[in-house]
Amino acid sequence: MIEPRAGKLSIHHVNGIGRGLRSFSSWAFEEGYLDEHVMQRLKLPPLPKTQPEPLTEDETRRVPTMSLYRTLERQRNFSIMMMFFDTGLRLSERINLKLSDIDMALGEMTVLGKGNKERKVPIGSQAKKALIDYLSKERPQPKSLVDEDRVCLTADGTPISQAVVEKVFQRVRLAAGVPRLHPHVCRHTFAV
Numbered sequence: 149m150i151e152p153r154a155g156k157l158s159i160h161h162v163n164g165i166g167r168g169l170r171s172f173s174s175w176a177f178e179e180g181y182l183d184e185h186v187m188q189r190l191k192l193p194p195l196p197k198t199q200p201e202p203l204t205e206d207e208t209r210r211v212p213t214m215s216l217y218r219t220l221e222r223q224r225n226f227s228i229m230m231m232f233f234d235t236g237l238r239l240s241e242r243i244n245l246k247l248s249d250i251d252m253a254l255g256e257m258t259v260l261g262k263g264n265k266e267r268k269v270p271i272g273s274q275a276k277k278a279l280i281d282y283l284s285k286e287r288p289q290p291k292s293l294v295d296e297d298r299v300c301l302t303a304d305g306t307p308i309s310q311a312v313v314e315k316v317f318q319r320v321r322l323a324a325g326v327p328r329l330h331p332h333v334c335r336h337t338f339a340v
Contacts, residue, residue, distance in 0.1 A: 159193050159195060159196065160195060162192075162193055163192050163193055163195055166190055166192040166193075167192065169187050169190065170187040170188070170190050170192075172187075173185055173186050173187035173188070174187070174188075200333075200336035200339070200340070201328075201333075201336070202333070202336050202337040202339075202340040203326065203328075203329070203333060203334075203337045207324070207326045207329070208233065208337060210324040210325070210326060211229055211233075211320055211324050211326060211329060212226060212229050212230060212233070213324075214320050214323040214324035215228070215229040215316070215320045217323055220303055221286065221302075221303060222286070223278070223281050223282040223285055223286040224282050224286055224287070224300055224301075224308075225316050225319075225320070226278050226281075226282070227275070227278040227279050227281070227282040227300070228242065228300065228313060228316055229316075229320065229334075230274055230275040230278040230279075231271075231275050231278070231279065232331055232334035232335070232338070233275070233334050233337060233338060234271065234272035234274055234275035234338070235257075235269050235270070235271060235272070235275060235338065236269075236334075236335045236338035236339060237259065237269065237335070238261065238262070238331070238332075238335065239310060239313060239331040239332070240310070241259045241260070241261055242300075242313065242331070243300075243307075243308060243309065243310055243313060244260065245257065245259070245298075245299045245300070246297040246298060246299060247283075247297050247298070247299055248297050250271070250279075250299070252276065252280070255270060255271050255272075255273075255276055256268050256269060256270050256271060257269050257271060279299075282300075283299075287300075287301060288301055288302075288303060288304070288305045289305055290305050290306075291304060291305035291306050292305075292306075295307050313331065314330075314331075317329060317330055317331065
């Protein structure tokens, strides 16, 4: 099933193959193709614990500035960037954010995260200002009543998608000269 390779395999590669075999064995056992879960006791090599590499201070300064540069949805893009840096949200959490989830007076939002776990996330003053600017100056009318509660919309009034946010990051990444910029590195930067 796996092509032979010359040379050493990385620990991540071996670990991934082991997890796949264990998962397949578990499925085959549960479906009755195997009499026992043959890979249940398979010991996987431990993966090294590496610290995520956050953006530098210089990169962190350049990114929000470049998100305001020469686009039709300047305020929206700036708001997206500031929200990632200031709250540490995941991409899916940012896309699914609703107006009803945000309490501007308290400066916090309710987010449904991984595993359907709900949590309160404080919004910093810069992200809050960027969000208010977007909502009051640039946010288009929603195309559908269903989307009335969505925070971020495209220029034609439909909810933003993961592809739209990734396109924003791609433009900012090129303009700011920060090749490793993506939503999850913003989360790491926030954490550090």
